[in-house]
Amino acid sequence: MTGTAALVLGIETSCDETAAAVVAGGVDVRSSVVSSQVDLHAAFGGVVPEIAGRAHLELLTPVVAEALGRAGLSGGADLAAVAATVGPGLIGSLLVGVSEAKALSLAWDLPFAGVNHLEGHLFAALLDHPGIGWPVAVLLVSGGHTLLVSMEGPGRYRLLGQTLDDAAGEAFDKVARFLGLGYPGGPAIEAAAAAGDPGAFAFPRAMLDDGLDFSFSGIKTAVVHAVRAAPDATDEDVAASFQQAVVDVLVAKTVRGALSSGAKGLCLAGGVAANEALRGALTATADELGLPVYLPSRAMCTDNAAMIAAAGWWQLEHVGPTPLDAGAHPDLRLPLLAADGAAAGGGPVARTGRARYR
Ligand code: KG4
Ligand code: ZN
Secondary structure, three states, rough: OOOOEEEEEEEOOOEEEEEEEEEEEOOOOEEEEEOOOOHHHHOOOOHHHHHHHHHHHHHHHHHHHHHHHHHHOOOOOOOOOEEEEEOOOOHHHHHHHHHHHHHHHHHOOOOOEEEHHHHHHHHHHHHHHOOOOEEEEEEEOOOEEEEEEEEOOOOEEEEEEEEOOOOOHHHHHHHHHHOOOOOOHHHHHHHHOOOOOOOOOOOOOOOOOOOOOEEOHHHHHHHHHHHHOOOOHHHHHHHHHHHHHHHHHHHHHHOOOHHHHOEEEEEEHHHHHOOOHHHHHHHHHHHHHOOOOOOOOOOOOOOOHHHHHHHHHHHHHHHOOOOOOOOOOOOOOOOOOOOOOOOOOOOHHHHOOOOOOO
C-alpha cells in the first residue's frame, strides 16, 4: 500500500446491511452502497440470523460490483487493499463478508485488513471531519453496543463508560416493537416522536446523576407500565417521551465524560447517532460549553462499508495486513489502550483477538 490516494474496497456484512464501498486515502468516499435487508426481517420483528446470512450470500457480489462501478473501477487493478468487518456480529453473516474479501484479496493479490466493526463506527466521523482535534469523547450507540470512549486518535481508545444491560438502539427497537411501530425501531420511534409531546410521560432517566455507565432495561418496562395504565395514550406521545428520556441520559453522560477526560470535542457514532433529537440536543449542549461537535452524516452513522474501508486503510498504514488465516469473531471487543497508554495488541492478530474492556 499505500499513500493518501490508495483505494480500499470495504465490505460490511456483520448484521442486516450488505454493504461495499471504495474509499481513497481513508477519507475520500468514492462510492458507498448499502443494501438493506429490512424488508426480509420486518415480518419477524427483528433480524433472523439464518435469513441474514443467506441474503448476504445473494446480495454481496452485486453490491461489490456496484460499489466498484460507481467508483469508476471494473475490477481490482486500481485497488490497494480489501477490508472487511471481522466482528462483532452474527457469525453466519460475518463469514460471508470475510470469505469474499479474502477471496478477492487472493485473486487480485492485494493485502487484506480485518476490521473491528466498532472501530469502523469510530472512523465514520473522520470521513466528514478529517481535522478533528484530539482527544474527543465519542458516544457509540448502536443496536448491540453503547460505549462512551475517549478517542485520543485513530487506534487509541479509552473506555469511559458502557451500558450495564441493554444497548440504546436495543431500547428503541424493543419499545417500537411493543408499540407495534415496526422494525427497525429507531427510525420508527423518531418518526412517531415528531408528532408527540416529549413531556407527556416522565420516563426514568436511569443513573442520570451517577457516573458514566448507562442502563436502558428499566425504561422499556416503564413504557409498558405507562401504556397499560393509560390505554388512551397516543403512540406519538409515548415515543416522544421515551426518546426524550433516552436523549437526556445520552447527552448528560457524554458531556460528563468529555469534561472528565479533558476532551476537546464531542463525537457521535452508530445507528442511534442518526437520531435528529440526539444530534440536536448534543450540539446545543456542546455549544453552551464551547466544545465542537463532530457528527458523521446520518448515512455514515448506520452500518455502511465506507467506515470499514476508512478503518482498514488506517490499519494497513499503521498496523499492517491481517493474515488470511484469521477468522471472524462474533464477540469481538473494541481494542483499548492499556493503563500505561500502550496500544492494545502488538499486531493485526492481536487487534482482531478478543481484548477485554476491563
Ligand atoms: O450501527 P447500526 O446500524 O447497527 C449495529 O451495529 O447495531 O445500529 C442499528 C441501531 C438499531 O437499534 C436502530 O433502531 C438504531 O440503530 N437506529 C436509530 C435510528 N436509526 C437507527 N435509533 C434512533 N433513531 C434513529 N433515527
Ligand atoms: Zn453498527
